Amino acid sequence: MKNKILNIKNLSKSYGAFKVTDEIAIDLNFDEIHALIGPNGAGKSTLIKQIVGSVKHDIGSIVLDQEDITDLNDVERAKIGISRTFQVSSIIPKFSSLDNIILSLLDKSKETFQLFKSIRENKELNSKAKNILREIELLDKKDIAASELSHGDRRKLEVGLALAMDPKVFLFDEPMAGLDESGTKMMINLFKKIKSNSPILLIEHDMDAVFALADRVSVINYGKIVATGTVDQIRSNDLVRDVYLGYEI
């Protein structure tokens, strides 16, 4: 199991009679992008919430880098290295892109709270934040309030916040949604670059991006993993075509 950075076994969650995740087993290797695809409402985002600890699962176990984190809460899990993005953005709208990234870096650096003005003048944090904005092609919008960014640019900033956390694993929830062609290409190249440091569990509906990026793909339907394999295996799987891909891809 030493090659697994994340190992999830038998994860289940029910709301009354409705099983939202049903005995999920999924893992993430070092250097890997593992894509999780499935119909809207299949349980993908709920699984992510269970991994980060914002939704408590009923049974099952989660091991991160050989440490059992099953009983840790969401804050503790974030601190030891799980970083996620959201389907719906979590940025602070009134803050500039640069300030949003600096706040995320500050969270990671565990610096004691200071007046934000003096934090903004911290050269090291500023430099790190600008490097991240450069990576996500937002440096020219560093002083623009997040609320004034376009939808696609807010998605880039969301990924920037995750990068600032420098986690052990990334959980990306639809990072390509709302991005144009060049934004998607940038994100694909970025993910290929960062996966060797921090492997990625990727939820995404953009199949061109999934097929370009994923080392493995798992398919979830009605809360159950119904297939796992390489891109080619998944593309030719009839069940996956029926429940998700359709026959035009």
Next chain:
Amino acid sequence: MDKLLEIKSLKSWYGASQALFDVNLEINKGEIVALLGRNGMGKSTTIKSICGLINEYHGEINFNNISLIKRPSYKIAQLGIGLVPEGRRAFSNLTVLENLIATAVDGEWDLDAIYNLFPRLEERKNQLAFSLSGGEQQMLVIGRALMTNPKLLILDEATEGLSPTIRSEIWKVIEVLKEKSSSILIIDKSLRQLLDLADNFYILEKGRTVWNGSSTGLTSSIAQEFLGV
């Protein structure tokens, strides 16, 4: 052709920062017009300006020869503009049925017609909107906009974040709307589908209309230059 919407020299601001510098666009009745451009070029701001959701803007926006400038958004909706905004914004604590009838206006699109278009909404009519899947919520928001029987339907990234099969369903619905000669302004990143459907295209670059024409005029070099595809 009867002009439905005409935008001339539109300029818009978010606080001190100017987002639109010179947007020009026309939609004739029964036409599907696609608004294209890279991220951050002003597509959604143009739509917000049409719908009265921007505080500071100048220029001309005429709808059926009535100026929309400085009109409150609810009055613009009453004039017959139905918006499907980005990000699936159904009324989460209302049922599917309540969402559909909350803003309904008498006309061709009634409950039966919507349920015929999206049978899944009828199956879930008593469910609260927040409990729907993403695809079902998107169907609901499109259904809700149609129930206002709009003269112009605006779709802002209506297929975003949807699974391939649901996305195909939404495109089929847009084809049905085209067959009914609905007037639609659409923003979407799926250029391939838009090329099949839209009658006219406008491209925005840094807040300005830089190109417009039909699908035959939208050459690969133009797509490469302005859209990066």
